[in-house]
Amino acid sequence: MKRQETTETALFVSQTAEKGGAELFMLDLITHGPAGWNGGFFADGTIVQDLAAAGCKPVVLSGGSSVLTVRREASALKLVSVAGGVVTLARALARAAKDYDVVCANSQKALFVSALATRLARRPLVWVLHDIITDPAFSRNTRRAAVLFANLFAARVVANSRASAEAFVAAGGKADRVRIVYCGFDPAAHPQGDAETGAALRRRFGLKDGPVVGLFGRLTPWKGQHVLLKALRGVPDVQALIVGSAMFGQDAYEVELRQMVRTEGLEGRVCFAGFQKDVAALMAGVDIVVHTSTHAEPFGRVVVEGMLAGRPVIATSGGGVNEIVTEGEDGLLVSPDDPAALAAAISRLLADPDLAARLAAAGRISAARRFHIDKTCGDMRAVLAEVR
Numbered sequence: 001m002k003r004q005e006t007t008e009t010a011l012f013v014s015q016t017a018e019k020g021g022a023e024l025f026m027l028d029l030i031t032h033g034p035a036g037w038n039g040g041f042f043a044d045g046t047i048v049q050d051l052a053a054a055g056c057k058p059v060v061l062s063g064g065s066s067v068l069t070v071r072r073e074a075s076a077l078k079l080v081s082v083a084g085g086v087v088t089l090a091r092a093l094a095r096a097a098k099d100y101d102v103v104c105a106n107s108q109k110a111l112f113v114s115a116l117a118t119r120l121a122r123r124p125l126v127w128v129l130h131d132i133i134t135d136p137a138f139s140r141n142t143r144r145a146a147v148l149f150a151n152l153f154a155a156r157v158v159a160n161s162r163a164s165a166e167a168f169v170a171a172g173g174k175a176d177r178v179r180i181v182y183c184g185f186d187p188a189a190h191p192q193g194d195a196e197t198g199a200a201l202r203r204r205f206g207l208k209d210g211p212v213v214g215l216f217g218r219l220t221p222w223k224g225q226h227v228l229l230k231a232l233r234g235v236p237d238v239q240a241l242i243v244g245s246a247m248f249g250q251d252a253y254e255v256e257l258r259q260m261v262r263t264e265g266l267e268g269r270v271c272f273a274g275f276q277k278d279v280a281a282l283m284a285g286v287d288i289v290v291h292t293s294t295h296a297e298p299f300g301r302v303v304v305e306g307m308l309a310g311r312p313v314i315a316t317s318g319g320g321v322n323e324i325v326t327e328g329e330d331g332l333l334v335s336p337d338d339p340a341a342l343a344a345a346i347s348r349l350l351a352d353p354d355l356a357a358r359l360a361a362a363g364r365i366s367a368a369r370r371f372h373i374d375k376t377c378g379d380m381r382a383v384l385a386e387v388r
Helices: 021-032 046-053 076-081 083-097 108-121 140-153 162-170 195-205 225-234 251-263 279-285 301-308 339-351 353-370 373-387
Strands: 010-014 037-041 102-105 125-129 156-159 178-180 212-216 239-243 270-274 288-290 313-316 332-334
Touching: 010 021, 010 083, 010 108, 021 037, 021 046, 021 125, 021 301, 021 373, 037 046, 083 108, 102 108, 102 373, 108 125, 108 140, 125 140, 125 162, 125 373, 156 162, 156 373, 162 178, 195 212, 195 279, 212 225, 212 279, 212 301, 225 239, 225 251, 225 339, 239 279, 251 270, 279 301, 288 301, 288 339, 301 313, 301 353, 313 339, 313 353, 332 339, 339 353
Parallel strands: 010 037, 010 102, 102 125, 125 156, 156 178, 212 239, 212 288, 239 270, 288 313, 313 332
Antiparallel strands: none
């Protein structure tokens, strides 16, 4: 897709170039937005390569290793210990930022570095918030620091959902600076499945004939892969395709999941596919896409992707997911961390093919209309125009 030629420029900054939800948002935005939008990273990675393949010249900063070690639950002492690395990165980013009209920090770590860099470079700062900042996963120190930096340095805070926006304000963020820009998708990149697509998926992963539910996302406890495994006890004829790999030190959780398959007697019914590049095609091949996060999602990319694939979607209620799915109209919602409710929802769709087809068709239409990448780029351009 040819990018639109404009004079506006913006540098979107992320601490990692690996493919998480925030980074995919950034990749989609840059590759579909104006030619003057580019990405900057604290380390090399697959997103850098993807941007380069799309004709961009992403900026990779050196010296970011210490900052990358800080986790959400970090203590005040840990935050202070990486201050030197933040300053080093900020100086490097300031030099790069002078070539752009606006700097957009795409993560919390990027916010801290970009706040200092934009002061040095005399450029406006926008923070793209991809988290429900009041979530217990964030330490009090990290949350306070993020809100403080946003209030002091960010001209605008772009939240990826109303849920994220409301949490930011509840934590003390300035409401008048908040704008909502949902994640955007290209419907053309999400093929529709048919019987042969499903048969091909079963052959590829050694699955048997019969219903297959798909769960897509990195392997981590809060994404709830264990909830699906427990739910399978209530739907004995159903197989599960779990796509995704462990990241950020979550390898022990993958070991736990594989052990659970054995202890629950699920051998032969669960396939761990690992990381896969063709997720859209795999979604089109399963019978149902499930989302099993154990607490509120800031947005819920996989839910929209499942809808765009024309598959019936069952999702955990709460957070941004409630802004995507309307219960009984374009998907089904279940309570978080509730295997029995998930099993009941799966059984309901399998027992009522007409309902499944109706939800799938409505979901595709709704997702394509409300979360199209062109709308996301337009909404982001409007925000940047406010601060230029």
